[in-house]
Amino acid sequence: MKFGLRHYLRSYFAPQAAVLMYHRVAEVKSDIWDITVSPENFEYQLQILQQSGNVISLSELTGNASKNRLKSGNIALTFDDGYADNYHFAKPLLEKYKLPATFFITTSNIGKKTEFWWDELENLILFTEHLPTFFSMNINGEDLNFELLQEAELTPEQQQINRNWKACEETPPNMRCAMYLKLWQTLRPLPQKKQQQELQKLRDWAGKAISPRSGYESMTENQLRDLSRNPLFEIGAHTVSHAALGFHDITFQEKEIRENRNLLRDITNQPVDLLSYPYGHFNTQTLQAANQTKFKAAFTTREEFVKNQTEPLQMGRFQIKDLPPEKFSAQFNLVQRWC
């Protein structure tokens, strides 16, 4: 019998490792995608991770998996997007605790004050004080209509509701949140130029010019170079424009991946062999593109452990939230128990 007891036991006790996924380390007023950890909680988390003695670099972890040499309980840390707060807050703390990490960088905002489109959209729809009462617009071929009515004026109570909303796990509590989510879903599949054209229509509707908030910018070239100089850290690819790859044809996908990697190599003068898919979005052509561009491993956002011989271009990760020490400890112990 092919799947007998021996097979079951072998797979049950097979060593597993976990890749942890961070995005931002900062103090923010709202965090609707639950991707920001405060510097204080981040330091507590690093203390717990350091005490485990199990953190290794992502290259080592993926190398071990490909050679059937994975050790149970191994952990690797990753950061997506390239926010400047990674440089200001995560880097010094990782250095303090001597923990290795990989930073997956989207390059289109490097050195600019520009916000990522989803941050600007959040600020525009959820936190603009006065918006028009009605919204009726064709966005990427779809007629969208929203009646904000009394929500057009942002009250302190409403602002609090919008700040506390977790778009990733809760249904929208009001019309502004519903509108944000629908626009996010409509804009996400688009190429960057089109995204910006549609965003301009929304700015005009809201009567707001582009005014990037400080704290939402990406790293500069110099910061990225400085980060990459520390042997603890590794730079990985995350596309030029943070494209949701699976929505695009293979030529577009390959261009996004290749140009991003080339620029990262130029800036850091180091190899860039690891990739993470923006939004964890990919399809079979993405795997083909990652294969053709010769990445050693690529990461999704699926909460899965890495095992020996895990498909290297579809490795899972566990998103880490802004948890205080006791809650993080409980979650971490759970992950370690399964490793």
Ligand SMILES: [Zn+2]
């Ligand atoms: Zn990302």
